[in-house]
Amino acid sequence: MAHNFKSDVVVDWCPGCGDFGILTSITQALTEMNLGGEDVVAVSGIGCSGKTPHYLNIAGVHTLHGRAIPFATGVKLANPNLKVILPSGDGDLLSIGAGHFVAEGRRNTGLTIVLFDNAVYGLTKGQAAPTMALGEKTKSLARENIFGKVNPIALALSSGYSFVARGFSFDMKQLKGLIKMALNHKGSAVIDVLQPCPTYNDVNTMDWYRERVYRLEDEPSWDPVVTKDNADSAAMKFQQAYQKALEWGEKIPTGLFYQNKTIPSFTERLSQFVPNYLTNPPATQVVFNKDHYTVVDPEKTFSDKIID
Amino acid sequence: MDLSLTIGGPQGGGIDTSSNMINRAFAEAGYNVFAVREYHSNIKGRHSYNHIRVKEERPRSLRYPVDILVALDADTLYEHMDDVVAGSKVIYDKSFESGDLSQARLIMRDTAKSIKGRLQSENLPLNVIGAIQHMKNNGAITIAVPFDAVVNSAISGGTPTRYFNTLGSAITLSIAGLPVNFTSEAIKQVFASKPKVVEDNVKVVEAAYKYCEENKLSGTTLKSFPKKQRLLLTGNDAAAIGKVMGGLRFQTYYPITPASDESTVLEEHETLSLIENEKNSLEKAGVVVIQTEDEISAITMAMGAALTGTRSATATSGPGFSLMAEGISFAGMDEVPVVITLYQRGGPSTGLPTRNGQSDLLFALNTGHGEFPRIVLSSGDIEECAYDAMKALNYAQRYQLPVIHLIDKNLATTSDLIPEIDKSRVKIIPALSVSEKEDFLRYNLNTENGISKVGYFGKNIFWMTGDEHDELGHVTEDPEVRDRQMRKRFQKLETAAHEIPLEDRVQVFGEKDADLTFVTWGSQKGPILDVIDDLKKEGIKANMLYLKMFEPFPSEFVKSFLSRAKLVVDVESNLLAQASRVIRLETGIEIENAILKYSGRHMTEDEILSVAKKIINKKEKFVVEVLKNGA
Ligand SMILES: Cc1ncc(C[n+]2csc(CCOP(=O)(O)OP(=O)(O)O)c2C)c(N)n1
Numbered sequence: 001m002a003h004n005f006k007s008d009v010v011v012d013w014c015p016g017c018g019d020f021g022i023l024t025s026i027t028q029a030l031t032e033m034n035l036g037g038e039d040v041v042a043v044s045g046i047g048c049s050g051k052t053p054h055y056l057n058i059a060g061v062h063t064l065h066g067r068a069i070p071f072a073t074g075v076k077l078a079n080p081n082l083k084v085i086l087p088s089g090d091g092d093l094l095s096i097g098a099g100h101f102v103a104e105g106r107r108n109t110g111l112t113i114v115l116f117d118n119a120v121y122g123l124t125k126g127q128a129a130p131t132m133a134l135g136e137k138t139k140s141l142a143r144e145n146i147f148g149k150v151n152p153i154a155l156a157l158s159s160g161y162s163f164v165a166r167g168f169s170f171d172m173k174q175l176k177g178l179i180k181m182a183l184n185h186k187g188s189a190v191i192d193v194l195q196p197c198p199t200y201n202d203v204n205t206m207d208w209y210r211e212r213v214y215r216l217e218d219e220p221s222w223d224p225v226v227t228k229d230n231a232d233s234a235a236m237k238f239q240q241a242y243q244k245a246l247e248w249g250e251k252i253p254t255g256l257f258y259q260n261k262t263i264p265s266f267t268e269r270l271s272q273f274v275p276n277y278l279t280n281p282p283a284t285q286v287v288f289n290k291d292h293y294t295v296v297d298p299e300k301t302f303s304d305k306i307i308d
Numbered sequence: 309m310d311l312s313l314t315i316g317g318p319q320g321g322g323i324d325t326s327s328n329m330i331n332r333a334f335a336e337a338g339y340n341v342f343a344v345r346e347y348h349s350n351i352k353g354r355h356s357y358n359h360i361r362v363k364e365e366r367p368r369s370l371r372y373p374v375d376i377l378v379a380l381d382a383d384t385l386y387e388h389m390d391d392v393v394a395g396s397k398v399i400y401d402k403s404f405e406s407g408d409l410s411q412a413r414l415i416m417r418d419t420a421k422s423i424k425g426r427l428q429s430e431n432l433p434l435n436v437i438g439a440i441q442h443m444k445n446n447g448a449i450t451i452a453v454p455f456d457a458v459v460n461s462a463i464s465g466g467t468p469t470r471y472f473n474t475l476g477s478a479i480t481l482s483i484a485g486l487p488v489n490f491t492s493e494a495i496k497q498v499f500a501s502k503p504k505v506v507e508d509n510v511k512v513v514e515a516a517y518k519y520c521e522e523n524k525l526s527g528t529t530l531k532s533f534p535k536k537q538r539l540l541l542t543g544n545d546a547a548a549i550g551k552v553m554g555g556l557r558f559q560t561y562y563p564i565t566p567a568s569d570e571s572t573v574l575e576e577h578e579t580l581s582l583i584e585n586e587k588n589s590l591e592k593a594g595v596v597v598i599q600t601e602d603e604i605s606a607i608t609m610a611m612g613a614a615l616t617g618t619r620s621a622t623a624t625s626g627p628g629f630s631l632m633a634e635g636i637s638f639a640g641m642d643e644v645p646v647v648i649t650l651y652q653r654g655g656p657s658t659g660l661p662t663r664n665g666q667s668d669l670l671f672a673l674n675t676g677h678g679e680f681p682r683i684v685l686s687s688g689d690i691e692e693c694a695y696d697a698m699k700a701l702n703y704a705q706r707y708q709l710p711v712i713h714l715i716d717k718n719l720a721t722t723s724d725l726i727p728e729i730d731k732s733r734v735k736i737i738p739a740l741s742v743s744e745k746e747d748f749l750r751y752n753l754n755t756e757n758g759i760s761k762v763g764y765f766g767k768n769i770f771w772m773t774g775d776e777h778d779e780l781g782h783v784t785e786d787p788e789v790r791d792r793q794m795r796k797r798f799q800k801l802e803t804a805a806h807e808i809p810l811e812d813r814v815q816v817f818g819e820k821d822a823d824l825t826f827v828t829w830g831s832q833k834g835p836i837l838d839v840i841d842d843l844k845k846e847g848i849k850a851n852m853l854y855l856k857m858f859e860p861f862p863s864e865f866v867k868s869f870l871s872r873a874k875l876v877v878d879v880e881s882n883l884l885a886q887a888s889r890v891i892r893l894e895t896g897i898e899i900e901n902a903i904l905k906y907s908g909r910h911m912t913e914d915e916i917l918s919v920a921k922k923i924i925n926k927k928e929k930f931v932v933e934v935l936k937n938g939a
């Protein structure tokens with residue numbers, strides 16, 4: 001019997017919250033991928049979105065505000081055989097966690113980041129998040145937003161993520177597909193998910209998005225994937241993705257912006273230095289013998305420190 | 309023999325290499341060495357030096373004055389002009405004699421001012437000649453060597469200055485009376501992978517010895533002893549080795565002095581050689597070392613790795629540790645086994661980045677918001693750094709909490725010759741875990757000792773949250789569950805206090821019925837052991853209460869020991885006498901005397917001894933003495 005990926009914890013998001021669609025897309029993707037409950041780990045930060053791991057019947061950590069990425073990186077690097085998914089907010093990932101977000105692009109570890117993008121800080125009652133446009137005035141703000149906006153797609157591309165996509169929480173079919181692709185991608189993936197927050201963001205509502213979003217995959221010529229066979233077109237595909245990243249307003253593209261399968265993942269890079277890393281990673285290494293003493297020969301390992 | 313020597317020169321000028329040569333040459337001849345590195349937070353040019361002590365038995369501390377001072381630049385002569393006395397030998401390049409103090413631009417402004425004052429007070433010229441005269445007036449024997457000419461007599465062409473560190477070391481060793489073959493052997497080890505460099509440097513060594521012979525500088529030939537296989541380690545090396553032996557397979561760090569070297573050593577040895585008969589059951593192993601984007605990432609990444617069952621750790625010093633506070637609190641709340649090796653240096657803020665400090669004790673005990681259990685332990689010599697690193701990993705696994713291992717900068721960069729590390733001294737204690745795919749309650753409240761079983765990502769399904777949680781790991785704000793989880797977490801500390809042997813928490817050295825009791829922790833252990841011996845020779849009985857574990861604190865033992873002590877003096881490298889404060893808090897006992905040092909330099913045997921005698925002889929109450937030795 002297929003594993004049931006939904007936990008029995010009561011979901012306490014507001015009625016109508018876009019988070020529900022993301023949660024459903026995640027559970028459907030995992031079910032369709034036929035994974036076991038132990039194969040995937042969910043790591044989140046803090047926020048409404050950060051509660052997601054409790055709602056999933058897989059191992060999960062609801063970490064500190066902004067720290068989902070380094071936590072998840074530790075999990076993945078210690079056991080590269082795990083699939084690691086990060087359901088977390090725009091405030092979490094792009095403000096307090098922005099440094100980690102950029103660093104993870106450079107590493108390309110193989111994480112699947114699902115960015116719950118509601119343009120507000122939900123759990124702290126509606127302050128402007130980094131994805132809210134300059135001058136925007138939602139009902140929760142005392143005055144209009146005086147910060148400029150981060151473009152998550154452009155930032156992810158610039159930071160080096162090798163899989164960059166955008167979903168819409170009410171288009172679960174597309175989102176589920178993107179999550180599956182991301183989980184199968186060897187490098188790190190960012191899926192920016194447009195997530196209406198009916199409680200605090202009365203500007204970017206479900207209807208507002210519905211009128212604007214369109215799917216990139218519906219454009220017949222759209223081809224965002226770099227493989228070994230077409231590696232020389234990587235720069236062109238990157239530019240094309242960047243151009244699409246700048247499209248925002250009357251029309252908002254969703255779908256896969258860019259995927260580069262030729263960039264080695266961090267785990268592949270590590271395996272060049274650490275023997276048998278992929279087959280015998282830290283998490284599975286035996287560290288002591290039957291008498292509980294180390295299996296490492298310190299004299300041989302640290303022979304350069306010996307005077308003889 | 310008990311030889312003290314200082315070799316100084318510009319940072320980046322090969323001081324480390326010369327120290328390495330001297331250490332290895334003496335080690336080859338069967339002696340023990342203890343070498344301390346002092347340097348500015350600077351890459352090239354500013355004054356750096358090594359202070360080395362050589363003995364037949366193991367030296368445990370430094371002493372002033374030094375017997376030999378080797379100056380590889382003029383600054384060294386100024387900086388150390390008060391480190392020498394009657395009979396000390398001072399070696400320097402003849403060309404330095406034309407130097408003027410006003411040209412010594414890399415001497416710190418305040419230091420230059422103080423040197424100027426000292427020279428002026430003796431009516432000496434403000435130049436190298438003045439400094440040399442100052443040393444001569446104090447009875448030192450100064451030896452000007454034409455560095456260029458000696459190097460040129462050995463090798464033609466090339467840049468003579470490149471060989472000055474070898475030359476200085478070789479002259480030192482010749483004056484000390486060490487036969488040339490040991491020095492040449494040391495050169496071979498130091499430049500092991502570069503035959504041409506070995507060849508040239510050996511020529512310079514031979515020329516140096518010849519020069520000393522011709523100028524009647526060579527010392528009486530020293531005895532040599534059979535050498536045992538031993539390790540030449542710094543505290544950074546020792547901690548790295550201990551971690552690997554303790555099962556570490558994942559280490560994170562963000563670069564910071566003096567912690568980064570530990571991670572570099574781990575990275576250099578990331579491929580582990582396994583014991584022969586263990587191989588068949590195992591595939592080749594390795595340690596993963598990750599340089600993170602900051603310390604926030606370092607601590608949380610190590611925690612993520614720990615959740616897969618990997619023994620994980622990070623290493624940092626004060627500023628980085630500050631950034632780790634939030635993560636450490638999470639580890640306390642969520643019972644994540646993680647080791648933080650905290651290399652203390654002079655603070656606050658970036659403080660004295662390359663100098664010693666012991667001012668993070670109270671911070672280590674209180675880091676993080678909220679109340680949660682942790683273990684805080686400290687090492688006092690290079691061997692302890694290794695064994696404690698192994699134990700720290702065990703504690704983290706056994707009690708499922710953050711373990712903070714304090715090492716001070718003095719230990720981090722001191723080189724010590726130690727016996728090989730005994731694998732069988734510390735058993736590896738695994739965590740109490742459930743089997744694969746077993747359903748379990750990660751935060752089970754039904755335990756006798758506060759320790760619930762663990763599962764691992766990849767093997768089990770369980771949840772964690774930094775919020776207060778129920779037994780499954782889901783968020784709860786229920787008052788009763790909150791109370792029970794809080795008490796369960798703290799119960800682990802009581803369990804630890806029962807299970808960890810007392811000698812791993814506190815030790816007593818010296819006379820039973822002592823007139824004077826030292827209380828200390830960290831790198832003062834060595835100097836005080838030496839002082840206890842010195843006092844014994846003078847008929848004074850002294851002992852030391854040496855603190856190793858601050859949480860859980862061995863309160864009962866400390867209380868009963870100190871309440872019987874006659875005259876107690878606390879010795880530490882900080883201003884607040886932080887260990888005294890902990891003792892007061894834990895036992896109610898107030899220690900009134902203190903010997904403190906927060907200049908960032910090593911405490912030396914001689915300076916502690918002189919204050920100790922003062923306290924005893926004058927029977928002054930409430931002595932607080934601040935030590936200042938060191939350049
Ligand atoms: C270090 C820290 N600072 C502040 C907070 C308070 N806090 C809780 S949730 C949150 C904002 C979350 O916003 P976002 O990531 O956009 O997620 P959302 O709630 O919108 O899903 C903040 C600032 C915290 N928990 N930790």
Ligand code: SF4
Binds near residue numbers: 196
């Ligand atoms: S505040 Fe907004 S984001 Fe949070 S649960 Fe409510 S609707 Fe969703």
